[in-house]
Amino acid sequence: MSDTPWIVAAEIAPPVQRARRWLAPPTIGRGLLAWVVPALLLVFWQIASSVGWISDTVLPSPLKVAQAGWTVAKSGALFENVEVSFLRAMAGLVVGGAIGFAFGLANGVSKLSEHLTDSTLQMLRNIPHLSLIPLVILWFGIGEEAKLFLVALGVFFPIYLNTLHGIRTIDPQLLEMGKSYGMTNSMLFMRIILPGAMPSILVGLRFALGIMWLTLIVAETIASQSGIGYMAMQAREFLQVDLVVFSILIYALLGKLADSVARFLETQCLKWHPSFQSGPRA
Amino acid sequence: MSFADTSAPAEARAAPLPDFEAQFRAPPASGVSLTLRGVVKAFGPRTILRDIDLHIPGGQFVAIVGRSGCGKSTLLRLVGGLDQSTQGQIVFGEGEPRTAGESPVRVMFQEPRLLPWANILANVEIGLGAQRKTKLARERARETLHAIGLEERGAEWPSVLSGGQKQRVALARALVSRPRLLAFDEPLGALDALTRIEMQQFLEKIWLRDRFTALLVTHDVMEALTLADRVLMIENGSITLDLAIDLPRPRRRGSVDLALLEERILKRLLRDETNSPEYAI
Ligand SMILES: Nc1ncnc2c1ncn2[C@@H]1O[C@H](COP(=O)(O)OP(=O)(O)O)[C@@H](O)[C@H]1O
Ligand SMILES: [Mg+2]
Numbered sequence: 250m251s252d253t254p255w256i257v258a259a260e261i262a263p264p265v266q267r268a269r270r271w272l273a274p275p276t277i278g279r280g281l282l283a284w285v286v287p288a289l290l291l292v293f294w295q296i297a298s299s300v301g302w303i304s305d306t307v308l309p310s311p312l313k314v315a316q317a318g319w320t321v322a323k324s325g326a327l328f329e330n331v332e333v334s335f336l337r338a339m340a341g342l343v344v345g346g347a348i349g350f351a352f353g354l355a356n357g358v359s360k361l362s363e364h365l366t367d368s369t370l371q372m373l374r375n376i377p378h379l380s381l382i383p384l385v386i387l388w389f390g391i392g393e394e395a396k397l398f399l400v401a402l403g404v405f406f407p408i409y410l411n412t413l414h415g416i417r418t419i420d421p422q423l424l425e426m427g428k429s430y431g432m433t434n435s436m437l438f439m440r441i442i443l444p445g446a447m448p449s450i451l452v453g454l455r456f457a458l459g460i461m462w463l464t465l466i467v468a469e470t471i472a473s474q475s476g477i478g479y480m481a482m483q484a485r486e487f488l489q490v491d492l493v494v495f496s497i498l499i500y501a502l503l504g505k506l507a508d509s510v511a512r513f514l515e516t517q518c519l520k521w522h523p524s525f526q527s528g529p530r531a
Numbered sequence: 532m533s534f535a536d537t538s539a540p541a542e543a544r545a546a547p548l549p550d551f552e553a554q555f556r557a558p559p560a561s562g563v564s565l566t567l568r569g570v571v572k573a574f575g576p577r578t579i580l581r582d583i584d585l586h587i588p589g590g591q592f593v594a595i596v597g598r599s600g601c602g603k604s605t606l607l608r609l610v611g612g613l614d615q616s617t618q619g620q621i622v623f624g625e626g627e628p629r630t631a632g633e634s635p636v637r638v639m640f641q642e643p644r645l646l647p648w649a650n651i652l653a654n655v656e657i658g659l660g661a662q663r664k665t666k667l668a669r670e671r672a673r674e675t676l677h678a679i680g681l682e683e684r685g686a687e688w689p690s691v692l693s694g695g696q697k698q699r700v701a702l703a704r705a706l707v708s709r710p711r712l713l714a715f716d717e718p719l720g721a722l723d724a725l726t727r728i729e730m731q732q733f734l735e736k737i738w739l740r741d742r743f744t745a746l747l748v749t750h751d752v753m754e755a756l757t758l759a760d761r762v763l764m765i766e767n768g769s770i771t772l773d774l775a776i777d778l779p780r781p782r783r784r785g786s787v788d789l790a791l792l793e794e795r796i797l798k799r800l801l802r803d804e805t806n807s808p809e810y811a812i
Binding site: 422423425426427428429430431432440441444445447520521522523526 | 611612613634637638640642644646647648649650657658660661688690691704
């Protein structure tokens with residue numbers, strides 16, 4: 250956990266969208282092009298399973314996985330478990346994110362607060378949060394609190410560190426400008442500090458979303474009685490490999506969804522940022 | 532610091548709160564005078580400005596030249612209220628206590644310092660301070676944007692502007708509240724030669740229109756001579772040259788008068804460099 254590169258300079262973090270490549274694909278169908286390789290893989294997988302190169306007990310064919318998915322979807326179990334996992338993820342994100350954000354703001358704005366808490370937090374950061382699972386189970390059992398605690402702890406650090414980093418790297422010249430134009434502290438915060446830190450905060454959010462799912466997968470697999478991870482573990486007990494694979498795919502889908510939401514937030518909040526503008530830069 | 536409105540009618544001065552509408556409708560108030568008495572500024576053990584006495588009448592255009600590191604910016608920051616002097620007094624107007632309202636001074640920096648996340652119009656509106664929400668304020672911001680020739684681009688982000696255009700927006704932001712003293716710290720230093728001449732002409736035009744007191748720090752002696760009524764030189768923490776430039780405007784850059792003056796000032800700056808060893812402060 251401690252070697253995760255959580256802080257990424259905000260300038261390089263946004264995707265380089267307009268990088269010129271020498272072999273640019275034709276504009277039409279460029280979106281489709283991205284799907285060619287996955288589609289081919291899927292076809293190959295199906296063929297390999299049908300021909301018998303891959304045993305069903307190792308990796309069932311895509312069709313079988315889809316069938317398993319359809320069955321749990323019809324029974325309602327899928328929706329129930331996805332909902333449970335989703336709510337857990339969100340609750341952890343909101344709790345851990347809010348606390349991390351609050352600490353990041355406080356320590357970015359106030360030297361006193363920073364001296365008081367930053368070094369402690371930096372020390373705690375070195376504890377891999379997943380290593381706390383046995384302890385958390387002892388504390389909370391396998392109830393909701395355990396998952397909430399782990400997810401919140403996991404998302405806390407990326408949000409905290411990136412918020413703090415964003416505030417620390419705000420151009421002091423802009424702050425001086427604001428003061429010389431008579432801005433009050435709250436105006437300085439709303440008009441300069443918060444928007445200035447936003448690129449970094451959103452980078453933190455993206456890291457946090459990744460950690461959120463990862464934590465939840467582990468927690469649900471080890472200590473849970475509902476959720477997607479539990480569904481997968483149940484399926485394993487009954488050797489339903491197709492359902493296990495399907496659960497994994499659901500996790501992937503949810504992760505992708507979270508990332509898309511983060512990207513959408515970036516394009517909405519950072520419209521002013523040159524890397525998110527269309528057209529040539531002046 | 533104190534500020535007294537010497538040119539406005541007495542009723543306006545007596546009013547407890549400034550009437551914002553009237554302020555906008557009225558013709559621009561003329562520049563406020565500036566007096567420095569025994570101003571000293573030290574950073575730790577190093578005294579940068581020693582005992583500066585200076586009076587600038589309202590509406591005058593004063594340029595400050597001097598070698599890099601001589602304390603020009605430091606002086607400007609004291610006037611702009613960005614730093615506090617170690618000793619001495621800085622007085623605006625004729626020494627009466629300052630009435631309610633905002634500082635009569637605006638500072639324009641070498642960098643545009645525009646907020647990248649606010650569009651161009653919003654950046655200009657920052658100059659209006661607390662009143663920026665009123666309808667008249669928006670009108671005034673648009674008007675100022677028009678004056679700098681960027682009226683159509685109010686909704687765009689600052690990042691799409693060229694360096695000269697950004698600096699013009701910064702100028703609009705400084706001008707929009709009709710400051711009575713405008714302090715510039717090498718505002719054109721980062722621009723290319725052509726844009727710079729254009730901006731100088733523009734600055735002169737605006738100053739002739741609004742007649743604020745102008746305090747321009749520059750390292751370009753010719754720039755100082757084309758624009759200023761008076762050129763000050765700072766050396767070793769004191770004002771060592773106070774030269775009135777009595778030439779008609781607009782001044783031609785290539786004129787003999789300007790060239791002679793330029794030579795005189797440059798000689799002074801250079802002689803200083805060859806004669807005084809590094810360790811003498
Ligand atoms: N905040 C500061 N702390 C310490 N020294 C400073 C500070 N600001 C300026 N100085 C020093 O004061 C001197 C004058 O600086 P400045 O006024 O910026 O010069 P310039 O004439 O080039 O604008 C320099 O030697 C600089 O190092
Ligand atoms: Mg300077």
